[in-house]
Amino acid sequence: MKKIQIGVFLLFILNTLVISSCSHYQSVLKSTDLEYKYAEAKKYYEEEDYYRALTLFEELITIYKGTSKAEEVYYFYSMCNYGIGDNLLASFHFSNFVQTFPHSKHAEECAFLVAYCYYLDSPGPALDQTNTLRAIDQFQLFANRYPESEKLEECNKLVDELNFKLETKTFNQAKLYYHIEDYKAATIAFKNLLNDYPSTKYKEECMYLSFKASYLYAKNSIEEKQLERYKATVKYCNNYLATYPEGENIKEAKKFLEASLEEIKKNNNSTATIQK
DSSP, X not given: OHHHHHHHHHHHHHHHHXXXXXXXXXXXXXXOOHHHHHHHHHHHHHTTOHHHHHHHHHHHHHHHTTSTTHHHHHHHHHHHHHHTTXXXXXXXXXXXXXXXXXXXXXXXXXXXXXXXXXXXXXXXXXXXXXXXXXXXXXHHHHHHHOTTOTTHHHHHHHHHHHHHHHHHHHHHHHHHHHHTTOHHHHHHHHHHHHXXXXXXXXXXXXXXXXXXHHHHHHHTSOHHHHHHHHHHHHHHHHHHHHHOTTOTTHHHHHHHHHHHHHHHHHHHHHHHHHHO
């Protein structure tokens, strides 16, 4: 019984606090004292009550536009959007802040957050990577604009992470081509990946699947095209063997190399016979 009474009492106290809080917030909204409203907006912001702070700063932006307080109000408004997790809108406002107040003490922070918001909204490798590319562009822009920034190390780390996501998407697409037996597309996709990301973590697997895809592409080609395509396979095999002389796929590389050379030999013999 006592536990129930204590529970009811605590619930009463909680309701009282909520009502009091709402009542106070409503009085702030209705207040015509701008200094008071600004102070309360900052207080809500510091308490991480971003939704209430956002509403107040949104009103104050218009009122303080063109005044000495416009910069701070817009900064807090942008940070509130970031605080509630509206990353794309926050990124827009951070970018606008930097353009409007390029010499502000908050300019560097906001320039970094433009990129970071895109980073936060960058999806997994299977999805559209527009925001990933935007994040990379903005991090590079930040690095160019603030070459002495303490954030540069973090920028580089995040860019590496984003680039790896792009690599993964390209690699998965290339593997998909391989698995659906579109060997020409797979060969091209693996080649493009290695050209675009020469230090990719997928390098060995790319080179391995490249010579397999190339061989199968040659094998399934019409007779007139086989010779040049087996020659291409020989190059892929030799590249793998030269790059990974102790690679885990070295036996397969040698097997496909020998098979390709044998096919080239057959083709040359056949051509010589026809010429006779």
